Amino acid sequence: MHVPDGFFDAAVSLAAGGVAAAGVAVCLRNARRELDDRTAPMAGLVAAFVFAVQMLNFPVAAGTSGHLLGGTLAAVLVGPYTAVLCVAVVLLVQGFFFADGGLTALGVNITLMAIVTAAVGWAVFRLVLRVVPRRSAVPMAAFAGAVVSVPAAALAFTLLFWIGGTAPIDVGAVAAAMGGVHVLIGIGEGLITALTVSSVLAVRPDLVHGARGLTAPLVLRTAGGETAVAATEEPARKKAGLRPLLAGGALVALVLAGFVSFYASSSPDGLEKVAGDKGLNAQERDHPLGGSPFADYGVKGVGNERLAVGLAGVAGVAITVAAGGAIFTAVRRRSRDGEQAKA
Known part of the structure; x- marks a missing residue:
């Protein structure tokens, strides 16, 4: 759902830029409460994983594909x-x-x-866990949050385009088209999100932000056959190092971006398909950096398409890890400095 240049007029573009800047500023401030010495490196890995999986467009309907957006997945793993x-x-x-x-x-x-x-996605996730407050329900809640979040973003796009799009639209028809195709994409997003959360939950439940406070039951059987249930915080896992998880996650991201991405669907994604069918792209402009070395997920000067896509994917994972790691480490350091100043 990457919106290109030329879809929106200057007023909406500037207003959305202001909302984005304010939202990021608020999140930078509040992320200090979510990030610690364990979760800061995890956040950099999550960003890289989202980048890698976004390269994997999957078919959702005839001539249409979708890809992960990643907001719910990241919220469940490292906080909203x-x-x-x-x-x-x-x-x-x-x-x-x-x-x-x-x-x-x-x-x-x-x-x-x-x-x-x-x-x-986070609101729906928390709502489901309020009804079923168990760790075993975390993947199901993540699935529900992801499914709802994608059409919600699509309908928000439709509202913005109705306000300040550069082409006339029948808002009802566009909303139906955007909502319909993105419900299908949302199901794919939900499956990816639930699978990823389940995998991390099985290995390091202490690192899943959305599972905090949901203790796993410890079942004890007595000689008489009775069963007692007690809560455990799994201290051994909490003390376990991060290196195996980070190394494994980085390897998965590199394989997805560097190899699997070549086999992604080449069909237009949901927004591209609806934009072409409904004329939303009448004023679309070429990207000003379209001639850059990695433009369109290739490598300038590399003639082998498979190699070019793979190299671009690996480079993207590396850049994202470096950028995300620097930002999250800085946020964590600032939080630690504030804690020390209060002490």
Whole structure:
């Protein structure tokens, strides 16, 4: 759902930029409460993973594909405020290094793909856990949040386009088209989110932000066959090092971006399809960085397409890890300095 340049007039672009800037500022401040010495490196890995999986467009209907947005996934793993920062880092890397998503539309993209998805997905996730407050329900709650977050972002796009789009639209028809295709994409997003959360939950439940406070039951059987249930915080896992998880996660991201991405669907994504069918792209402009070395997820001068896509994917993961890691480490350091000053 990367909005290109030329879709929105200057007023909406500037307003969305202001919303995005304010939202990121709020998240930078509040992410201090979510990030610690364990979760700061985890957040950098989450950003890189979102970048990698966004390269994997999957078919959802005839001639249409979709890809992960990642707001709910990041919110469940590292917290809603940090999630906005994760997706914003991905969008910045994509826009400036890969010519994916317009630069004048950067505020729109951060608002829709980072703020809306993280906020809506986290709200639905927490609502489900309020009804079923068990750790075993975390993947199901993550699935529900992800499914709802994608069409919510699509309908928010429709509202913005109705207010300040550069082409006349039948808002009802566009809302139906955007909502319909993005419900299908949301199901795919939900499956990816639930699978990823389940995997981390099985290995390091202490690192899943959305599972905090949901203790796993410890079942004790007595000689008489009776069963007692007690809560455990799994202290051994809490003391376990991060290196195995970070190394494994980084390897998965590199394989997805560097190899699997070549086999992604080449069909237009949901926004591209609806824009072409409904004429939303009448004023679309070429990306100003379209001639950059990694534009369109290739490598300038590399003639082998498979190699070019793989190298671009690996470079993207590396850039995202470096950028995200620097930001989250800085936020954590500032938080630690504040804690020491209070002490």
